Amino acid sequence: xxxxxxxxxxxxxxxxxxxxxxxxxxxxxxxxxxxxxxxxxxxxxxxxxxxxxxxxxxxxxxxxxxxxxxxxxxxxxxxxxxxxxxxxxxxxxxxxxxxxxxxxxxxxxxxxxxxxxxxxxxxxxxxxxxxxxxxxxxxxxxxxxxxxxxxxxxxxxxxxxxxxxxxxxxxxxxxxxxxxxxxxxxxxxxxxxxxxxxxxxxxxxxxxxxxxxxxxxxxxxxxxxxxxxxxxxxxxxxxxxxxxxxxxxxxxxxxxxxxxxxxxxxxxxxxxxxxxxxxxxxxxxxxxxxxxxxxxxxxxxxxxxxxxxxxxxxxxxxxxxxxxxxxxxxxxxxxxxxxxxxxxxxxxxxxxxxxxxxxxxxxxxxxxxxxxxxxxxxxxxxxxxxxxxxxxxxxxxxxxxxxxxxxxxxxxxxxxxxxxxxxxxxxxxxxxxxxxxxxxxxxxxxxxxxxxxxxxxxxxxxxxxxxxxxxxxxxxxxxxxxxxxxxxxxxxxxxxxxxxxxxxxxxxxxxxxxxxxxxxxxxxxxxxxxxxxxxxxxxxxxxxxxxxxxxxxxxxxxxxxxxxxxxxxxxxxxxxxxxxxxxxxxxxxxxxxxxxxxxxxxxxxxxxxxxxxxxxxxxxxxxxxxxxxxxxxxxxxxxxxxxxxxxxxxxxxxxxxxxxxxxxxxxxxxxxxxxxxxxxxxxxxxxxxxxxxxxxxxxxxxxxxxxxxxxxxxxxxxxxxxxxxxxxxxxxxxxxxxxxxxxxxxxxx
Numbered sequence: 001x002x003x004x005x006x007x008x009x010x011x012x013x014x015x016x017x018x019x020x021x022x023x024x025x026x027x028x029x030x031x032x033x034x035x036x037x038x039x040x041x042x043x044x045x046x047x048x049x050x051x052x053x054x055x056x057x058x059x060x061x062x063x064x065x066x067x068x069x070x071x072x073x074x075x076x077x078x079x080x081x082x083x084x085x086x087x088x089x090x091x092x093x094x095x096x097x098x099x100x101x102x103x104x105x106x107x108x109x110x111x112x113x114x115x116x117x118x119x120x121x122x123x124x125x126x127x128x129x130x131x132x133x134x135x136x137x138x139x140x141x142x143x144x145x146x147x148x149x150x151x152x153x154x155x156x157x158x159x160x161x162x163x164x165x166x167x168x169x170x171x172x173x174x175x176x177x178x179x180x181x182x183x184x185x186x187x188x189x190x191x192x193x194x195x196x197x198x199x200x201x202x203x204x205x206x207x208x209x210x211x212x213x214x215x216x217x218x219x220x221x222x223x224x225x226x227x228x229x230x231x232x233x234x235x236x237x238x239x240x241x242x243x244x245x246x247x248x249x250x251x252x253x254x255x256x257x258x259x260x261x262x263x264x265x266x267x268x269x270x271x272x273x274x275x276x277x278x279x280x281x282x283x284x285x286x287x288x289x290x291x292x293x294x295x296x297x298x299x300x301x302x303x304x305x306x307x308x309x310x311x312x313x314x315x316x317x318x319x320x321x322x323x324x325x326x327x328x329x330x331x332x333x334x335x336x337x338x339x340x341x342x343x344x345x346x347x348x349x350x351x352x353x354x355x356x357x358x359x360x361x362x363x364x365x366x367x368x369x370x371x372x373x374x375x376x377x378x379x380x381x382x383x384x385x386x387x388x389x390x391x392x393x394x395x396x397x398x399x400x401x402x403x404x405x406x407x408x409x410x411x412x413x414x415x416x417x418x419x420x421x422x423x424x425x426x427x428x429x430x431x432x433x434x435x436x437x438x439x440x441x442x443x444x445x446x447x448x449x450x451x452x453x454x455x456x457x458x459x460x461x462x463x464x465x466x467x468x469x470x471x472x473x474x475x476x477x478x479x480x481x482x483x484x485x486x487x488x489x490x491x492x493x494x495x496x497x498x499x500x501x502x503x504x505x506x507x508x509x510x511x512x513x514x515x516x517x518x519x520x521x522x523x524x525x526x527x528x529x530x531x532x533x534x535x536x537x538x539x540x541x542x543x544x545x546x547x548x549x550x551x552x553x554x555x556x557x558x559x560x561x562x563x564x565x566x567x568x569x570x571x572x573x574x575x576x577x578x579x580x581x582x583x584x585x586x587x588x589x590x591x592x593x594x595x596x597x598x599x600x601x602x603x604x605x606x607x608x609x610x611x612x613x614x615x616x617x618x619x620x621x622x623x624x625x626x627x628x629x630x631x632x633x634x635x636x637x638x639x640x641x642x643x644x645x646x647x648x649x650x651x652x653x654x655x656x657x658x659x660x661x662x663x664x665x666x667x668x669x670x671x672x673x674x675x676x677x678x679x680x681x682x683x684x685x686x687x688x689x690x691x692x693x694x695x696x697x698x699x700x701x702x703x704x705x706x707x708x709x710x711x712x713x714x715x716x717x718x719x720x721x722x723x724x725x726x727x728x729x730x731x732x733x734x735x736x737x738x739x740x741x742x743x744x745x746x747x748x749x
Contacts, residue, residue, distance in 0.1 A: 005065060005074050008040050016152075017044050018070045020164035021196060023152040024171055030102025031082045039079045043100065044165070046071030048089040053077065055085035084136065099138040099183040106172060106179060107142055113175035116146075119388030122453065124396045125314055125404075128177070129209030132187050132225045141185035141223050143169065145207065146389055147360035148176025149198040155180055156204070157191035157220070164194040164202075176389070190220040192354070197361020206311060206354045208393065213299045215318045219311075219354040222318075226404055229327040233334035233406060240339075240408065240460035245486040246475075246526050249628040250571035251618050252341065253289040253579075254532055255280060256306060257297060257320055260576060262591040273316075273325035277332035284338055287611075288618030291339035293411060293573060295533065297326065298345070301352055303588050306533070308413060309380060310345050311355035313397045316405075330406050339408040341464070342401055346394045346446075347414040348380040357381055365390050371431050375417065377424045385418075385442035395450050402454070402461045409486075410454075411464040418443040419471055444483070451484035462486040464528060475526040490527040490570055493518040498535065501561060504548050505648065505668045505728075512645035515667070518568070519637065526632050528571040531578060536586045543578040553669055555581065555606050556698060556728035559613055559691035560665065563730035566621045567654060567663045569631045580611035609697040616696075620689055620732075629656035640678050641715045649725070651677050651715070653735075661688075662733040666725050671701050675725035678715025684708055685721050685733040692726030701726035707733070 016022040017029075034040045041053055043064065051064040051073045064073035064087075077083075085103070089096040108127055115121035131142045143155045153169045159182065160166035169178035178193075185191070192204045206213060210221035258270050261279055271279070284292055297320075299312025307317070316326040330340050349365070351357045356365040366381040367373030373382050384390050401407045417423040422430040422438045433441050451463050465485040467474050470492075476482025500514040536542045543561070547554040558581060565572060577592040584593060596607035621627045630636025640651035640662070648667040653660055662685060664677055679685060685707040692698030707721040714720035723731070 004076060005040075005067065008034060008074070008076075009067060014044075014068070014072050015070075017072065017168065018046070018165050020154050020168060020194065021152055022168050023150070023196075025168040026102055026170040029168075030100055031085075033082060034076070037078055037080055038076050039082050040074065040076055041085070041100070042072070042074045043087060044070075044072050045087075045089060046165070047091055048073070049092065050090045052088040052090075053085050054088050055083055057083035058085060061088075086138075099140070101140075101167065101181050101183060102170065104135055104181040106170070107181075108144070108172055108175065108177060108179065110174075113172065113177070116175050116177075116392055117388060119391040119395070121392055122396055122399050123403075124392055125209055125400045129207055129211065129314065130191065130221065130223045132185075132223060133181075135181060138183050139186065140181055140183035141189070142179070142181045143191070143193075143207075144177055144179040145169070145193050145205075145209075146175070146177050146393075147193070147195055147364070149362045149364070150178070150195050150360040151198065151200075152196040153178040154194045155182060155191055156194050157185070157189055159185050159189055159191075169193075185223060187223050187225045189223045190214065191223060192220050195360055197358070199358070199361035201361060203353060203358075203361075205359060208312075208356060208359070209314050210312060211315050211323050213312050213315050213318055216301050216303075219301065219352075221312075221315075224323050226323060229324045229331075231327070231331055231406065233331050236334035236337075237406065237459065241458065243460040245409065245460075245462035245571075246632055247629075249622050250291060250528070251289045251621065252291045252293050252528070252571070252573040253284050253287070254293045254295065254573055254575045256295045256533065256576065256586070256588060258303070259586065259588050259591055261594070270319050272321040273329040274321065274332075276320065277329045281333050281336045281338055285336060287579065287615045288622060289338070290622075291341050291408065292333060293341040294343060296343045296345055296413075301350070301355075305350075306588060307343065308345055309348075309350040311350060311352055313393070314400060327405060334406065340406075341409040341411055342407050343413055344398060344401070344410045345413045346383065346398070347412075347418045348375050348378060348382055350380050365393070369431060371425075371429055372421070375424060376429065382417075385440065385446045391446050391449075394446065395453065398450055399453060399457075402457065402459075408460070409462040409464060411466060411489075412447075412485075413466050415447070415465045415467040415474075415483075416469045416471065418447070419467070420469070447483045447485075448478045451486075452478060455484065465489065467491075472524070486526065487528045487571060488525045489530045489532075489573075490518065490525075491530075492521070493527070493529055493568070493570070494531065494535065497561075497564075498546065501557060501667075502546050502548065508648045508667055509645040512643075512648065515650055516639075516642045519639070522569055522637070523632065523634055527569070528573055529565050529568060530573040531565070531575060532573060533575045533586055536575060536578065536582075538585075540585070542582050542585055544581040544583050549669065551606070552697075553728060555610055556669075556692070558610060559696060559698070560667065560728050560730050562614055563617060563689075563691045563732075564665050566617055566627065567652075567661075567665075567730065567732065569637050569654075571628075571631070572621075579614040580607045606697050609695070613691065613696040617689075617691075624654075624659060624661060625656035626654040626659040626661045638680070640680075640717070647675075649675070653680060660735040662735055664723070664725065664731045664733070666727060666729050666731075669727040671699070671727045672725040674722045676712075676714050676720050676722050678713075678717030678720045679709050680717065680719075680735065681737050682709050682711065682719045683735060683737040685723075685735055687723070687731055688734050689732040690726060690729060691731070692729040698729070699726065701729070703731070703733075709738075 154164035207221040212222040212224040296307030473482030547557040638653040687703040694700035709719040
């Protein structure tokens with residue numbers, strides 16, 4: 001028998017096993033039908049003294065022969081087909097029953113491999129990665145990783161003492177995938193892939209499709225089962241199907257989870273997702289926000305990147321808990337009426353050795369040519385959007401968060417850097433497309449296809465683009481050449497407005513056009529107005545410190561700013577802390593300055609008054625359809641006064657089907673007892689909102705009485721009113737039309 005076994009030994013490959021250099025372990029491990037009546041079974045178990053093959057399909061037990069001192073065992077058994085069996089290992093006095101990992105069939109079928117290779121496997125995350133499961137009664141974990149140019153790949157972890165020779169992975173050549181079912185591995189076990197790359201180097205890589213990871217600075221992936229959490233947000237998901245991001249009111253509160261609040265216990269670095277859920281939910285509910293947008297929570301190694309340099313795209317960061325904990329966070333917010341938007345980063349990735357960079361010893365996810373594959377300003381790598389498997393990785397990832405974590409919307413970061421091949425680059429630092437242009441045609445196709453898939457879900461989920469240029473049709477339909485995002489951040493409005501409002505009021509009249517310019521292009525896209533984290537970092541100052549003048553002027557200007565933002569067409573987003581006048585810039589190292597809300601000498605602080613003002617403003621916005629119903633249509637907005645630069649005053653109408661509101665903004669600290677404003681029709685005008693009200697910390701310069709219009713031409717209108725115009729304020733009037741024959745009837749009586 002020994003002689004017969006020798007005939008089947010492939011000694012070069014067997015020797016490669018002990019050095020973890022066997023790229024095709026299935027050729028020398030597991031069962032093989034060698035002729036019509038015999039099956040060869042082999043195993044590599046360096047710590048075993050002896051191994052017996054046993055199983056219900058076998059008439060007897062077969063003792064395996066130890067073929068060499070490294071621990072390679074083999075046996076020929078009489079069988080016309082490969083039987084079901086297991087190993088019984090003897091190690092000293094211990095006996096261990098073990099399933100042969102190489103006897104388990106591949107979980108990738110031809111359809112899976114074809115779809116993945118063509119970039120269209122939308123649920124590939126169910127196959128690639130680490131998946132605890134039971135196969136033929138055996139509990140274990142199935143591992144699969146894409147590494148087509150690797151010479152060999154092993155899965156290593158605590159379960160095999162991090163020895164690459166113990167679990168070399170089988171290779172599926174048709175898709176470039178290495179896979180292996182490892183019995184006994186369960187949720188909570190650490191693992192990595194040891195990759196012998198095409199460049200001859202050995203690297204330990206985290207799982208690109210892994211669902212959980214060690215807390216930084218450790219970098220191992222952790223096996224996790226995403227199927228155990230029981231969701232309770234069915235009502236939210238059902239209602240969301242009726243929701244349209246372009247039409248509904250939207251007040252978004254942008255949050256950095258690790259810096260919203262910090263534990264008082266110095267030994268506890270962060271709150272858990274489950275602890276943060278009620279904190280954030282209760283606060284946002286009180287404030288009237290409709291959605292929370294989270295700065296990236298995908299796993300990342302560097303705190304100061306704020307999550308924008310991702311290494312674990314399929315894993316919520318372990319800084320705040322487990323994947324189940326994050327599911328609870330989303331579930332809790334949904335049950336309490338709050339939507340959840342995730343910042344998502346498909347534009348670039350970091351060079352960390354355990355991440356995606358040179359994953360299999362080649363530029364697998366990135367471009368080989370540095371002119372195409374690197375962001376010189378950010379020091380990060382650019383995805384190769386022309387490679388189907390890379391597109392599949394990103395597309396499936398976006399859908400993964402929507403499907404598995406019930407996320408409502410994705411805000412895609414740095415879209416402009418994806419669209420332009422020369423973004424942030426000088427001449428000679430980039431490669432033109434096939435037509436000689438600077439448009440990244442492959443990235444464009446990727447974004448169009450992804451947004452199409454999101455909309456095909458028909459479940460109310462949506463996408464938002466952070467696109468900082470004038471690229472046309474970002475929110476336009478694909479059939480018209482658009483990218484098909486639901487919303488686009490209005491960076492133009494933000495930059496112009498902040499430049500204007502930082503100017504001393506004495507000189508604002510010279511920049512008056514900055515206030516009105518945004519309406520020239522308002523209807524070119526479906527916009528979201530943003531005052532995001534980007535504007536309160538890197539020495540830019542907080543929103544409070546941007547405002548000129550005295551302390552009272554700063555608060556008044558903030559009230560005006562937030563009111564004007566609410567009245568301007570477009571959805572709204574504000575970064576945490578700015579709603580109450582946070583004075584310091586954002587830092588991931590500390591929590592918000594909540595102490596600013598504390599009473600001072602028994603009196604309400606200015607910051608608390610501002611917070612309450614924003615809460616009232618949000619409620620006002622949600623209560624008045626004219627503030628949002630026709631955001632994307634010219635019929636929802638009408639200028640009354642655009643040219644009064646001398647007074648730095650603008651006036652306009654916001655309209656819905658059933659409501660018209662007159663909005664007047666004064667951007668100087670000068671008040672007027674009788675300021676005339678043109679009005680759209682003869683009628684009554686009642687002030688229903690004034691940012692200068694005393695309860696908000698203002699001077700109380702309000703209009704307590706209803707204004708009756710007079711037939712006096714003003715601002716190009718036949719009718720006008722005189723109102724008290726408060727300093728640094730926004731005032732909103734309801735408009736009630738008086739029937740044209742009302743005066744005639746009065747005379748007849």
